Amino acid sequence: MAFPINLILPFLFFFYLTRISFSAFTPTDNYLINSGANTNTSFFSIRSFLSDSSKPGSSFLITDRSISLSDPNPPPDSPVLYQSVRIFPSGGSSSSSSPSSYKFPVTNKGTHFIRLHFAPFKAPRFNLRSAKFQVLINGFLVMDGFSTDSVVVKEFVLKIDDSVLEISFLPSKSSGFGFINAIEVFSAPKDYIIDQGTKLVIPNSAQIFSNLSSQVLETVHRINVGGLKVTPFNDTLWRTWLVDDKYLLLKGAAKRASSTHPPNYQSGGATREIAPDNVYMTAQEMNRENQELQARFNISWGFPIESKRVLHLVRLHFCDIVSSSVNQLYFNVFINDYLAFRDVDLSTLNFHVLAAPLYIDFVVESDGSGVLRISVGPSELSNPLRANALLNGVEVMRILSPVSSKVGSGKKNIVVWIVVGSVLGGFLLLLLLVLCVLCVCKRKKKTKRSESTRWTPMRRFRGSSNSRTTEGTVSSNGYHTLRISFAEIQSGTNNFDRSLVIGVGGFGMVFKGSLNDNTKVAVKRGVPGSRQGLPEFLSEITILSKIRHRHLVSLVGYCEEQSEMILVYEYMDKGPLRSHLYGSSNSPLSWKQRLEVCIGAARGLHYLHTGSSQGIIHRDIKSTNILLDDNFVAKVADFGLSRSGPCLDETHVSTGVKGSFGYLDPEYFRRQQLTDKSDVYSFGVVLFEVLCARPAVDPLLVREQVNLAEWAIEWQKKGMLDQIVDPNIADQIKPCSLKKFAETAEKCCADYGVDRPTIGDVLWNLEHVLQLQESGPLDNPEEVYGDVTEPGTAREGPSSGSNTERDSGDDGTSGIINSSQVFSQLMTNAGR
Structure with missing residues (x-):
């Protein structure tokens, strides 16, 4: 299908001076040819197109016969590039005719852009509008029976x-001819087209499209959604992006959005070579002001394509320029009315950063209607009061099959392929036999090693049938004992049935599933095509494969087959703590239950901080990362952002800021110096969240109430914190218990880390709070039960009469933690 664009227009010098600046991409291979011209052509000294009329032997043109012509009557606004043409007349009978060619040396093998410019005009003896011809690239047919009566760029x-x-x-x-006005051949940026993560959008399928980079792609549409036309001068790869107005199926459903701030490429999954600033700074969002539409509706576009049933690559560009805070925008993506991506949350895909560009690739088969339909709309996770969806850009590329398009594949080629196929088949059979022998040997070694190992993280799953191999990048780092086959996970989740989705995190969707031995698990599947998640994937495996604690979610295994990144955890029946506080139909937890949950989470966090010489800093403590099992036992989860703490001779770790808004340590944010006190701050916010049953950040509230921690501390300083306690538990809390709990939370949220208690101190105080709740006075908050212990202050633990749940067994944690105790499972045999 033709891609009609006015690529080169009469450029004004003023526009050249005022165009948006960017860091130019410099391709290794870069050939720009002005076909049929006698001299080189330059546009404001930016791009120089070389004449192809050089002396024989020094030109890229390889042909016995061709004709160069100039337009005898060029229009006043016609670009110089289109005023000359190279014509390739037929050389006799079509059977004996050999094609005329341009040949370019390739110094950097890999993905390349090829643009062919066709601008027909009438010339003596030749009417370019009547030409009809084929174009081949390295022997592959990319254009068949092509003709045009207008300017076209392929x-x-x-x-x-x-x-x-x-x-x-x-x-x-035999009596025809072909022509070309200009040619561009240049190297594409690295990873412009990659093979991993592209989802194949086919009904009732969760397949991944492989080997995308090996396909020949023809650009059909390139659209700047919600913005103005982007000309080649404003694109590092000299592309043209058209406006989306004429493709909108219901214009009243969409509203333009724009930003004056450049995209945050450092935190996103895209670069300026993927799409320019202008694409990510504009978008179409839901027009919720349209009173004629229902509360939930989709924005839809229809893009003309060939009516044949062929595959297309659909690349969608996103950049959240409409949200005021993270985790606010959830939406679904539909292609040809099929749900291609459910519950997209751009902030979690981009490490909890807004306005970070991201693109997602899909491969879809056209349905024969001649129209490719793309829709975005709010998901079930959206807040009904601020449901929204957006789209920044669309690229549609037809996938040409290199094998079926090969020209000249006669009997000789068939014989060659038969021979090659036979040799490859024999080689693969031999390789398979060798691999079988190696697997048997490795299995024997693994059995011997497991018998001599004193403790392995998840040894009870080692015997699962068809579940472990020893290959892959993660396995090469020593984690092969935790590997689970994709087939087992696919079977255990009913082929990733959307009805089994139990949550969406920064890494991807989480499914409820089961393994071959009927063990219930939570399966976290990386987002196909997001280009994000590998650091988190490796971090979770590295950390959770080495530690085990009653109050840390256990890693069952992982899978990295078929371009998948999947993590498998123990299943937590009751889900995240947040769902038991607000925003769901779950019954609210009692005050005692909330205290026990906080104590359990504090124990897990204390083990992270003290379980090794450096300790581990979680960096993303929040109510959605504290999960509850069937008995409401709390376990800390999601270690994708975790990292080792400072060494013994260091006070902090210097690192980029990661975390979630509302829970982020302000000192860490200002100085980019991470300590375990950053987790303490986040945990303090969770304590207020538990007490008040409202989000850490709620932009819909008045300004002074948006940030929970700041708001709660103001009420605490006024001595009126009881006025904002969750009404569901207000009559359950003893004043002395509330006083101690509030003081603990306030200390945790101090502006500076040095003023905050350690998590061990917090744990001690929370156990004290529970003791006060169960044995303290009913109505006298002024009884002296001790202030929040300052860091390093010696004190006695709560009485043994406390009903607080105690750790035992492999936890290695006794019920009472004194300031002098430092417990480590990783450093002592008892801990294992």
Whole structure:
């Protein structure tokens, strides 16, 4: 299908001076040809197109016969590039005619852009509008029976594995001819097209499309959604992005959005080469002011394509420029009315950062209607009061099949392939036998090793059938004992049935599932095509494979087959703590239950901080990362952002800021110096969240109430914190218990880490709070039960009469933690 764009327009010098600046991409291979011209053509000294009329032997043009012509009557606004043409007349009978070609040396093998410019005009003896011909790239047919009566630019993206790139023109009839006005050949940026994570959008399928970079792609549409036309001068790859107005199916459903701030490329999954600033700074969002529409509706676009049933690559560009805080925007993506991506949360995909660009690739088969439909709309996770969806850009590329498009594949080629196939088949069979022998040997070694190992993280799953191998990048780091096959996970989640989705996190969707031995598990699947998640994936495996604690969620295993990144955890029946505080139909927890949950989470966090010489800093403590099992035992989860603490001779770790808004340590945010006190701050926010049953950040509230910690501390300083306690528990809390709890939370949220208690101090005080609740006075908050213990102050633990749940067994944690105690499972045999 033709991609009609006015690529080169009469550029004004003023526009050149005022265009948006960017860091130019410099391709290794860069050939710009002005076909048929006698001299080189330059546009404001930015891009210089070389004449192809050089002396024989020094030109890229390889042909016995061709004609160069100039437009005898060029329009006043016609670009110089389109005022000359190279014509390739037929050389006799079509059977004996050999194509005329351009050949370009390739110094950097890999993905390349190829743009062919066609601008027909009338010339003596030749009417370019009547030409009909074929175009081949390295022997592959990319254009068949092509003709045009207007300016057309054909763009192809493909991998070049040869040392020479050849573009050939072959007239369709013996009396016909072909032509070309200009050619662009240049290297694409690294990873512009990658093989991992592209989702194949087919009904009732969760397949991943493989080997995308090996396909020949033809650009059909490139759209700047919600913005103005982007010309080549404002794009590092000299692309043109058209406006989306004429493709909107219901204009009243969409409203333009824009930002004056450049995209945050450092935190996003895209670069300026993927799409320019102008694409990510504009968008279409839901027009919720349209009173004629229902509360929930979709924004839909229809893009004309060929009516044939062929595959297309659909690349969607996103940048959240409409939200005021993270985790506020949830939406679904539909392609051809099929749900292609459920519950997209751009802030979690981009490490909890707003306005960070991201693109997601899908491969979809056209339905024969001649229209490709793309829709975005709010998900079930959306807040009904602020349900929204957005889209920043769309690219549609037709996938050409290199194998079926090969020209000249006669009997000789068939014989060659038969021979090659036979050799490859024999080699693969031999390789398979060798692998079988190696697997048997490795299995024996693993059995011996497991018998001599004193403790392994998840040894009870070692015997699961068809579940462990010893290959892959993660396995090479020593974690092969935790590997689970994709087939087992796929079967255990009913092929990732959307009805089994129990949550959406920063890494991807979480499914409820079971393994072959009927063990219930939670399966966290990385987002296909997001280009994010590998650091979190490795971090979770590295940390959770080495530690085990009653109050830390256990890692059952992982999978990295078929371009998948999947983590499998023990299943937590009651879900996240947040769902038992507000925003769900769950019954609210009692005050005693909330205290026990806080104590359990504090124990898990205390073990992280003290369980090794450096300790582990979680960096993302929040109510959604504290999970509850069937008995409401709390366990800390999601270690994707965790990292080792400072060494013994250091006070902090210097690192980029990661975390969730509302829970983020202000000192860490200002100084980018991470300590375990950053987790203490986040935990303090959770304590207020438990007490008040409202989000850490709620932008819908008045300004002084938006930030929970700041708001609660103001009421605490006024001595009126009881006025904002969750009404569900207000009559359950003894004043002395509330006083101690509030003081603990306030100390945790101190502006500076040095003023905050350690998590061990917090744990001691929370156990004290529970003791006060169960044995303290009913109505006298002024009884002296001790202030919040300052860091390093000696004190006695709560009485043994407390009903607080105690750790035992492999936890290694006794019921009472004194300031002098430092417990480590990782450093002592008792801990294992």
